[in-house]
Structure formats: C-alpha cells, structure tokens
Amino acid sequence: xxxxxxxxxxxxxxxxxxxxxxxxxxxxxxxxxxxxxxxxxxxxxxxxxxxxxxxxxxxxxxxxxxxxxxxxxxxxxxxxxxxxxxxxxxxxxxxxxxxxxxxxxxxxxxxxxxxxxxxxxxxxxxxxxxxxxxxxxxxxxxxxxxxxxxxxxxxxxxxxxxxxxxxxxxxxxxxxxxxxxxxxxxxxxxxxxxxxxxxxxxxxxxxxxxxxxxxxxxxxxx
Amino acid sequence: xxxxxxxxxxxxxxxxxxxxxxxxxxxxxxxxxxxxxxxxxxxxxxxxxxxxxxxxxxxxxxxxxxxxxxxxxxxxxxxxxxxxxxxxxxxxxxxxxxxxxxxxxxxxxxxxxxxxxxxxxxxxxxxxxxxxxxxxxxxxxxxxxxxxxxxxxxxxxxxxxxxxxxxxxxxxxxxxxxxxxxxxxxxxxxxxxxxxxxxxxxxxxxxxxxxxxxxxxxxxxx
Amino acid sequence: xxxxxxxxxxxxxxxxxxxxxxxxxxxxxxxxxxxxxxxxxxxxxxxxxxxxxxxxxxxxxxxxxxxxxxxxxxxxxxxxxxxxxxxxxxxxxxxxxxxxxxxxxxxxxxxxxxxxxxxxxxxxxxxxxxxxxxxxxxxxxxxxxxxxxxxxxxxxxxxxxxxxxxxxxxxxxxxxxxxxxxxxxxxxxxxxxxxxxxxxxxxxxxxxxxxxxxxxxxxxxx
Amino acid sequence: xxxxxxxxxxxxxxxxxxxxxxxxxxxxxxxxxxxxxxxxxxxxxxxxxxxxxxxxxxxxxxxxxxxxxxxxxxxxxxxxxxxxxxxxxxxxxxxxxxxxxxxxxxxxxxxxxxxxxxxxxxxxxxxxxxxxxxxxxxxxxxxxxxxxxxxxxxxxxxxxxxxxxxxxxxxxxxxxxxxxxxxxxxxxxxxxxxxxxxxxxxxxxxxxxxxxxxxxxxxxxx
Numbered sequence: 001x002x003x004x005x006x007x008x009x010x011x012x013x014x015x016x017x018x019x020x021x022x023x024x025x026x027x028x029x030x031x032x033x034x035x036x037x038x039x040x041x042x043x044x045x046x047x048x049x050x051x052x053x054x055x056x057x058x059x060x061x062x063x064x065x066x067x068x069x070x071x072x073x074x075x076x077x078x079x080x081x082x083x084x085x086x087x088x089x090x091x092x093x094x095x096x097x098x099x100x101x102x103x104x105x106x107x108x109x110x111x112x113x114x115x116x117x118x119x120x121x122x123x124x125x126x127x128x129x130x131x132x133x134x135x136x137x138x139x140x141x142x143x144x145x146x147x148x149x150x151x152x153x154x155x156x157x158x159x160x161x162x163x164x165x166x167x168x169x170x171x172x173x174x175x176x177x178x179x180x181x182x183x184x185x186x187x188x189x190x191x192x193x194x195x196x197x198x199x200x201x202x203x204x205x206x207x208x209x210x211x212x213x214x215x216x217x218x219x220x221x222x
Numbered sequence: 223x224x225x226x227x228x229x230x231x232x233x234x235x236x237x238x239x240x241x242x243x244x245x246x247x248x249x250x251x252x253x254x255x256x257x258x259x260x261x262x263x264x265x266x267x268x269x270x271x272x273x274x275x276x277x278x279x280x281x282x283x284x285x286x287x288x289x290x291x292x293x294x295x296x297x298x299x300x301x302x303x304x305x306x307x308x309x310x311x312x313x314x315x316x317x318x319x320x321x322x323x324x325x326x327x328x329x330x331x332x333x334x335x336x337x338x339x340x341x342x343x344x345x346x347x348x349x350x351x352x353x354x355x356x357x358x359x360x361x362x363x364x365x366x367x368x369x370x371x372x373x374x375x376x377x378x379x380x381x382x383x384x385x386x387x388x389x390x391x392x393x394x395x396x397x398x399x400x401x402x403x404x405x406x407x408x409x410x411x412x413x414x415x416x417x418x419x420x421x422x423x424x425x426x427x428x429x430x431x432x433x434x435x436x437x438x439x440x441x442x443x444x
Numbered sequence: 445x446x447x448x449x450x451x452x453x454x455x456x457x458x459x460x461x462x463x464x465x466x467x468x469x470x471x472x473x474x475x476x477x478x479x480x481x482x483x484x485x486x487x488x489x490x491x492x493x494x495x496x497x498x499x500x501x502x503x504x505x506x507x508x509x510x511x512x513x514x515x516x517x518x519x520x521x522x523x524x525x526x527x528x529x530x531x532x533x534x535x536x537x538x539x540x541x542x543x544x545x546x547x548x549x550x551x552x553x554x555x556x557x558x559x560x561x562x563x564x565x566x567x568x569x570x571x572x573x574x575x576x577x578x579x580x581x582x583x584x585x586x587x588x589x590x591x592x593x594x595x596x597x598x599x600x601x602x603x604x605x606x607x608x609x610x611x612x613x614x615x616x617x618x619x620x621x622x623x624x625x626x627x628x629x630x631x632x633x634x635x636x637x638x639x640x641x642x643x644x645x646x647x648x649x650x651x652x653x654x655x656x657x658x659x660x661x662x663x664x665x666x
Numbered sequence: 667x668x669x670x671x672x673x674x675x676x677x678x679x680x681x682x683x684x685x686x687x688x689x690x691x692x693x694x695x696x697x698x699x700x701x702x703x704x705x706x707x708x709x710x711x712x713x714x715x716x717x718x719x720x721x722x723x724x725x726x727x728x729x730x731x732x733x734x735x736x737x738x739x740x741x742x743x744x745x746x747x748x749x750x751x752x753x754x755x756x757x758x759x760x761x762x763x764x765x766x767x768x769x770x771x772x773x774x775x776x777x778x779x780x781x782x783x784x785x786x787x788x789x790x791x792x793x794x795x796x797x798x799x800x801x802x803x804x805x806x807x808x809x810x811x812x813x814x815x816x817x818x819x820x821x822x823x824x825x826x827x828x829x830x831x832x833x834x835x836x837x838x839x840x841x842x843x844x845x846x847x848x849x850x851x852x853x854x855x856x857x858x859x860x861x862x863x864x865x866x867x868x869x870x871x872x873x874x875x876x877x878x879x880x881x882x883x884x885x886x887x888x
Contacts, residue, residue: 051511054518055346058505061521062563063790065866067495067529067547074498074518074525077505081518085511103511109436113331116338119506123345124277124729126792189862196855200731214331273733276740283724283743284785285568287644289717289751289769296720296740296747299727303740307733325733341728346507348570411640418633422509499790553779553880560782567789568721658775 003139004177006184009193010135010205020136020209021143025216029161030147032154039157040095041222044105047088049215052115054080056122056134063127065186072179076138079172087163110218114211121204128187128197131180132204136212142173225361226399228406231415232357232427242358242431243365247438251383252369254376261379262317263444267333269310269324271437274337276302278344278356285349287408294401298360301394309385332440336433343426350409350419353402354426358434364395447583448621450628453637454579454649464580464653465587469660473605474591476598483601484539485666489555491532491546493659496559498524500566500578507571509630516623520582523616531607554662558655565648572631572641575624576648580656586617669805670843672850675859676801676871686802686875687809691882695827696813698820705823706761707888711777713754713768715881718781720746722788722800729793731852738845742804745838753829776884780877787870794853794863797846798870802878808839 002008011017025042028034057080060073089099122130145164152161163169188195224230233239247264250256279302282295311321344352367386374383385391410417446452455461469486472478501524504517533543566574589608596605607613632639668674677683691708694700723746726739755765788796811830818827829835854861 051514054514055506055508058502058518058521061502062499062506064499067525067543070495070498071525074502074521077502077518078522081511081515099511109332109335109433112339113335116342117334119342119345120338123341123789124792126790126795129792185862187863189860194855195861196851197853211331273736276736277728277730280724280727280740280743284721284728286721289747289765292717292720293747296724296743299724299740300744303733303737321733345567346570348568348573351570407640409641416633417639418629419631553877554775556783557775557779560786561778563786563789564782567785655775 002177003142003173004181006180006192007135007139007177010132010202011139013202014206014209016206016209016213017140020212020216021140021147023213023216025219026144026148028220029157030152030154032152032156034157035222037222038220039160040092040097042219043088043092043095044097044102045108045111045215045218047085047092047102048105048107049111049115050080050085050088052119053134053137054085056115056118056130059119059122060127060130060134063122063130065127065183069127069179069183072175076172076176083168091159108218110211110214114208114215117211118208121208126187127183128201129204131183132201133208135176135180135205136208138176139173140209140212142170145169224399225364225395226403228402228414229357229361229399232354232424233361235424236428236431238428238431238435239362242434242438243362243369245435245438247441248366248370250442251379252374252376254374254378256379257444259444260442262314262319264441265310265314265317266319266324266327267330267437267440269307269314270327270329271333271337272302272307272310274341275356275359276307278337278340278352281341281344282349282352282356285344285352287349287405291349291401291405294397298394298398305390313381330440332433332436336430336437339433340430343430348409349405350423351426353405354423355430357398357402357427358430360398361395362431362434364392367391446621447586447617448625450624450636451579451583451621454576454646455583457646458650458653460650460653460657461584464656464660465584465591467657467660469663470588470592473601474596474598476596476600478601479666481666482664484536484541486663487532487536487539488541488546488549489552489659489662491529491536492549492551493555493559494524494529494532496563497578497581498529500559500562500574503563503566504571504574504578507566507574509571509627513571513623513627516619520616520620527612535603552662554655554658558652558659561655562652565652570631571627572645573648575627576645577652579620579624579649580652582620583617584653584656586614589613668843669808669839670847672846672858673801673805673843676798676868677805679868680872680875682872682875682879683806686878686882687806687813689879689882691885692810692814695823696818696820698818698822700823701888703888704886706758706763708885709754709758709761710763710768710771711774711881711884713751713758714771714773715777715781716746716751716754718785719800719803720751722781722784722796725785725788726793726796726800729788729796731793735793735845735849738841742838742842749834757825774884776877776880780874780881783877784874787874792853793849794867795870797849798867799874801842801846801871802874804842805839806875806878808836811835 025034025038028038054077057073057077061070061077064070064073089102092098092102118130118133121133141164145161145166148161149165152158184192188197192198247256247260250260276299279295279299283292283299286292286295311324314324340352340355343355363386367383367388370383371387374380406414410419414420469478469482472482498521501517501521505514505521508514508517533546536542536546562574562577565577585608589605589610592605593609596602628636632641636642691700691704694704720743723739723743727736727743730736730739755768758764758768784796784799787799807830811827811832814827815831818824850858854863858864
C-alpha cells in the first residue's frame with residue numbers, strides 16, 4: 001500500500017490523519033456497530049459529495065499541463081462517474097432509496113464545506129493546489145479500505161469495505177499517487193519540500209483532512 | 223429600505239430569512255448582551271469571510287455581460303477591500319488584535335462552507351447564480367443594520383450597527399439591488415418568475431441564507 | 445443526419461455556416477487536391493486544438509446541473525482523449541510525426557483564438573454559453589464528414605473522411621445535440637427563442653463558426 | 667523606468683520584445699504618419715481589449731494569496747475601468763464615436779486571441795501564470811510611452827503618448843512590477859530562474875508578447 005512519496009510526506013505531517021482514517025465512524029464500519037440509518041444517511045450525503053468531487057476532477061483536466069496529466073485526471077473522473085457513483089446508486093437501491101431521492105438529498109454544511117473548498121483550491125491556485133486538496137479523500141479511503149479489510153470483526157459493511165480494499169481501488173490510489181509525484185516534480189523540482197510553496201500545499205492537504213473528519217462527524221449525526 | 227424587486231421576491235420566499243436577520247447573535251448586538259469574546263471571535267472570522275467574499279465580487283466582474291455590470295461589481299469589490307475590511311482592521315486593532323493575527327485566523331467550517339459555496343455558484347453558473355448567492359449577505363446586513371439602529375437598547379455595539387445602518391452602506395444595498403434587477407431583466411426578461419431558472423436561483427438565495435444562519439451560530443460558539 | 449432542434453436553429457441563423465462546412469480546405473479533402481503539407485500542418489494544429497477542446501468539455505462537466513449532463517460531457521471528453529486524439533497520433537505517426545513533435549507544435553493565432561474563446565465562453569457564462577461555443581466544431585465535423593462521404597471524388601483523404609462519417613462519430617453528434625436540447629429546455633423552457641438569452645447564445649455559435657473558418661484559412665497557410 | 671527584476675528578466679529573454687515595442691504602428695504614432703482611420707480602428711479594438719483585460723485583472727483578485735496581492739490587483743482593475751477605459755471613451759467621443767458604437771465593435775481575431783489567452787492562463791494555472799501573461803501589455807505600453815515621449819517628431823498622437831508616458835501610468839507599471847517580484851518570491855523563492863516553472867512562465871510572457879505584435883499588425887489593417 002504505497003501511494004507515492006508526496007502523499008506519504010503530506011500524510012506524515014498531518015496530525016489529523018488518524019482522526020480521519022481511524023474515526024469512530026470507520027471503527028463502526030469495521031465492527032458492524034455503525035447504525036444502519038447512519039450508514040444510509042452517510043451514503044446519501046456521499047452521493048452528493050461524489051458529484052461535486054467529480055466536478056473537481058474535471059477541473060483538474062482543465063488545469064493539466066501535459067496530455068499525460070489530462071488522461072489520468074479524465075480516467076479518475078470516469079471511474080468516479082461510472083463506477084463509484086454507480087456503486088452508491090446500487091447500494092442505495094438495495095436499501096430502497098432511488099436515484100431521484102439521492103439527487104434531492106439536502107446537502108449538509110460539512111459536506112458542502114469540503115467539496116467547495118476542493119473546487120476553490122483548484123480555481124484559486126494551480127493543479128498542485130487542487131491535487132493537494134483531492135488527495136486526502138482518494139488515498140484516505142484506500143487506507144481505510146485496506147485497514148478494515150485486515151481488521152474487521154463483522155461482515156455488516158463488508159461490501160463497502162471490499163470496494164475500497166479492492167485491487168481496482170488500490171490501483172486508482174497508486175495511479176493518483178503517481179500523478180501527484182510527477183506533477184510535483186514537474187513544477188517544484190526534485191527537492192519539493194524546499195520550495196516556498198510546500199507549506200501552502202501541506203496546509204491544503206491538512207485542511208481537506210480536517211474536512212474529512214467533519215464529514216465522518218456529520219455521518220454519525222443523521 | 224428598498225433593495226429592488228428581485229431581492230424582495232427571493233427574501234419573501236425564504237423561510238430562513240428571519241432566522242438569519244433576527245438571530246440571537248443579532249439580538250445580542252442590539253441589547254448589548256453579546257459577550258465581548260463572541261464579538262471578537264466573530265470579527266476575526268468575518269475578516270477572513272470578507273477576503274473570500276471580495277474574491278467572489280471579483281469573480282462577478284469576470285462574469286459580467288456589460289460595462290455597467292462590470293463597473294458596479296468592481297465598485298462593490300473596492301468598497302469591500304478599502305472600506306469594510308479596513309473597518310474590521312481598525313475595530314480589531316482597538317481591541318488589541320493586529321492584522322497579521324486576523325489573517326492567520328483559522329477558518330471555521332461554517333465560514334468556509336459559506337464563501338466557497340458562493341464562489342462555486344459563480345464558477346458553476348452565470349452571473350445570476352453568483353448574484354443570488356451574494357445577495358443574502360449584502361442585503362441582510364443592510365436589513366440588520368437598519369433594524370438595529372431603530373430598536374437597539376444599548377450602545378455597546380453602536381459603532382458596528384452604525385456602519386451597516388449608514389447611508390453609505392444602505393446605498394450599496396440599493397446599488398446591488400439595482401444591479402440584480404437589471405441583470406435579471408437582461409437574462410430572464412420581464413417575467414422572471416416564469417423562467418425555468420427561477421427556482422434554481424431561489425434555491426441559491428435560500429442556501430446562502432441558511433449558511434448565514436450557520437455563520438451566526440458559529441459566532442456564538444467562540 | 446439530425447443533431448437536434450437547437451443546433452438546427454443556430455445553424456440556420458448563421459450565414460457563415462457554409463463558409464465553414466464547404467470551405468476550400470474541405471473541398472480539397474473531398475477531391476484530393478489538398479496539398480499533403482497543408483494536411484499535415486492542419487493535423488498538428490488540430491492535435492493542439494483537441495487538447496484545449498478537451499479541456500473545454502471537462503469544464504462543461506464542472507458546469508453541469510444534473511448527473512445526466514455530467515455523464516454526457518464526461519463521455520464526450522473521454523471520446524476526445526481516448527479516440528479522436530489517438531487517431532491524430534496514429535495518422536501523424538504514419539506520416540513520420542511523433543507525439544512529442546505534435547505536443548511541441550507552436551500554436552497559431554487562429555487556433556489559439558478559437559479554443560480560448562470557447563473556454564472563456566464557459567467561464568464567463570453558464571453551461572449553455574459553453575455548449576453554444578462547442579457545438580460548431582462537434583456538429584460541423586459531423587456535417588462535413590457526412591457530406592464528403594457522399595460526394596468525395598478521390599480517396600486521398602478517405603481515412604479522415606471515414607472517421608467523421610462513421611456511425612460512431614455521427615452518434616456523438618446526435619448525443620451532443622440531445623444534450624444541448626435538454627440543457628436548453630431545462631434553462632430556457634419550451635420556447636427558448638423567446639428568451640432574452642437566445643441572441644447571445646446565437647452570437648456565441650456564430651462567433652465559433654467564424655473561428656472555424658479562420659482555422660481552415662490557417663490550414664491552407666502552412 | 668524600472669519595472670522590477672522579474673519583468674526585466676522575462677523581457678530580455680523575449681526576442682519579439684522589440685518587434686512589439688518598436689513596431690511600425692508605434693513608429694507611426696511617434697512621427698505622426700499613422701493614418702487616422704488606423705488609429706480609430708485601433709482605439710475601437712482596444713476598447714474591447716480593455717474590457718477583457720479588466721476581466722483578467724479581476725480574475726487575478728480571485729487568485730491572490732495575500733490581502734496585499736488582492737489590493738494591488740483590485741487597484742489595477744479600478745484604474746483600468748475608471749481611468750484607461752474612460753480615456754478611450756473620451757478620445758473616441760471627440761472623434762465622433764459614441765460608447766454604444768465602441769461596445770458594438772466586432773472583435774477581430776488578433777484581439778480575441780490575446781485577451782482569451784490571458785484569461786485562460788489564469789484559469790489554467792496560478793497567479794504567476796496570469797501575471798506573466800498580463801505583464802507584456804502593462805509594461806510594454808509603459809516602455810512605448812516613455813520611448814515615444816523622448817523621441818516623437820510630431821504632435822499628432824501627443825495625447826495618447828502623454829497618457830502612457832505620464833507619471834501616473836509609469837507608477838502603475840512600477841506597482842505591477844513590484845507585485846510580480848513579490849508574487850514570484852513568495853512562490854518560487856529567491857532564485858526563481860532555477861525553478862522548473864521558470865521556462866513555462868517565460869513562455870507565457872513570450873506568447874503574450876507575440877500576441878501584442880499581432881495586435882499592432884491588426885491595427886495597421888483597418
């Protein structure tokens with residue numbers, strides 16, 4: 001489970017990382033104690049989240065400097081729209097929630113704050129600002145999926161866990177990690193931590209991580 | 223106190239409007255019971271808010287269709303940067319908070335959610351989407367200033383109240399109201415409520431109003 | 445060959461449409477008289493064009509109001525990056541031009557003017573402004589491909605003609621036409637030509653058409 | 667006439683700089699041989715140019731990282747809208763061209779290519795990308811005004827020359843030069859030419875300079 005050296009540096013400098021990836025909501029997924037209505041509430045909010053998160057990956061395509069960066073960002077966008085959102089629709093359908101209901105979900109403040117922050121990071125800065133704000137969600141779910149697959153004590157949320165622990169999702173995390181490493185090298189050189197921009201990028205990653213914590217908090221409050 | 227017919231229609235269809243303009247925080251400004259540390263906490267968050275709100279007015283300049291729309295948006299931007307933000311700096315300086323401290327304020331989730339929502343409304347849509355998201359703050363403060371100037375029972379927050387009750391600020395509200403009416407007429411014609419876009423614009427105004435309520439709630443929680 | 449009613453209305457009101465779709469460059473493709481170096485010059489410029497045109501379709505994803513609009517825009521983006529650009533790379537490779545050379549092509553003014561106009565239409569306005577600026581390229585090539593497949597008198601540029609006359613490309617034109625009709629109905633109602641925005645959208649379509657004429661002119665001037 | 671060290675470095679590495687600042691159009695302004703209809707044609711196109719150039723400075727406000735950057739960008743925007751555009755309106759009015767005619771000017775390809783390139787530089791990248799694309803116009807006109815004031819042999823275009831040679835305009839160039847130096851230091855450190863981003867910024871400056879040459883060429887072709 002290696003998602004590149006830039007991600008590792010950002011994560012290791014972010015005290016809130018374990019608050020996010022080992023949150024009570026995550027533990028409840030692993031031991032099956034998470035109430036069903038909290039899970040469904042989370043799924044509905046996450047559906048809206050994924051729509052705006054997809055918009056942010058589309059924004060990344062418009063901010064790429066190379067065809068390679070464009071292809072990776074467009075590929076991630078495609079995976080989100082055609083795989084991850086589709087999985088939410090299917091899971092919710094099994095729970096009796098149709099897509100019209102999903103789309104009509106009233107967005108909670110914690111949800112809105114997160115995705116609009118990511119989009120604004122992209123509009124305000126360059127591709128690196130955007131990638132630093134996108135990384136915690138992509139890789140954090142990879143981390144959580146990998147961790148829960150190894151430690152879960154109940155099968156209640158096994159399908160959710162399996163999707164983020166899957167080879168396919170882990171590969172997305174590695175691809176995005178590679179995209180970030182290459183984008184950083186291209187713009188900041190081979191000693192990126194010495195760049196004056198490093199603290200600002202680090203701060204974007206840290207803010208997005210705190211907003212992930214806020215998202216789980218919201219998930220526990222249906 | 224008339225800020226134009228579009229604003230009046232949006233406000234009258236927004237149940238949360240009184241929750242915002244007659245919030246407990248507002249009442250505490252009027253009767254002087256608002257704790258000083260809540261006020262200073264609010265001022266610091268509002269300084270950061272105004273920075274991003276100014277960015278949203280600058281975005282409006284980029285989305286204008288006429289030179290008249292550009293001038294009004296640029297004029298509002300100027301007023302924000304050179305008057306309203308300056309007033310915050312002065313008030314905070316009197317309370318022993320310097321501008322570097324203001325700028326370093328850790329943005330709270332309710333604050334971030336609001337300004338980034340407004341910015342995204344502009345990027346996702348056209349000038350009308352942006353103006354519908356900008357209106358509740360501009361005109362709501364005009365409404366609050368006007369109301370508190372007439373009803374306040376203590377002078378504790380008199381300077382704050384006076385600035386939003388001032389002829390100068392009321393004129394800004396009227397100018398922005400005129401800009402909105404003209405921008406709506408230009409794009410939706412003379413029966414704008416019949417346009418399919420009306421409900422979406424109404425929803426943007428209502429969301430920004432709810433986010434204002436969240437901002438006051440945050441203000442009471444230093 | 446029907447690409448929707450909105451496209452048909454925009455096209456029929458655009459005097460420059462035949463100047464674009466029956467341009468001397470187009471005739472030279474059909475009768476094989478187009479000099480090979482002009483064709484290769486065009487292909488190189490068109491490769492750069494497609495990169496920025498893809499960015500514009502990615503921007504459309506960020507400006508969609510529904511998941512359906514997002515999926516169609518993301519699907520078109522995917523087709524551009526993985527099919528149309530790939531075809532250019534292959535055709536150029538057969539002519540001895542590698543992708544690094546393609547990417548290093550110095551963008552000509554006529555090329556730059558066109559794609560940046562389309563991108564700015566999206567940033568300045570809403571999805572309709574962007575779609576009106578995107579339509580002439582997508583549908584014009586469908587029109588040209590269909591026309592040349594039926595009238596060509598030489599096989600010199602048969603592969604190029606076949607790709608735009610193909611069922612696959614014609615389907616893209618129909619899908620985009622459907623996207624435009626639905627996006628217009630959603631925002632302007634069932635009598636869109638009566639909307640005050642109609643002339644502005646018509647003007648965007650006409651400007652993009654003139655920029656297409658400029659692109660062919662540039663193609664004849666290697 | 668010093669507009670900062672970053673500008674000097676970019677200019678000195680741009681072979682097209684003299685093609686722009688000592689263009690035949692510029693010489694015609696100095697010796698009075700520029701035909702009046704070419705000058706009026708230029709003024710009309712430049713009016714449209716300034717509208718979109720103002721939009722680009724507004725975009726800079728949205729991409730600033732500090733309040734200082736915001737204030738300088740907003741101040742430049744204000745100068746453009748309230749001084750430079752006003753001067754065009756006045757000069758054109760004296761020549762019998764009213765503002766409605768100015769606003770209705772059909773934008774030429776060379777004009778459109780330039781401003782939309784600058785706007786896209788801002789949307790695609792960060793503040794530095796935008797500033798590198800904005801600099802040639804701001805500082806080039808300062809260079810031209812300064813040069814023509816010292817060398818002109820006819821008074822025909824004396825008012826135009828005086829406005830760009832004025833202390834006020836020269837001060838704007840110095841302020842923008844200071845903004846660029848500070849923005850570069852903040853993001854690239856104290857050895858910016860060693861940054862991997864330097865060639866890309868240099869290329870943006872060079873492209874905008876070439877587009878200025880195209881603008882003068884267009885000016886000579888009424």
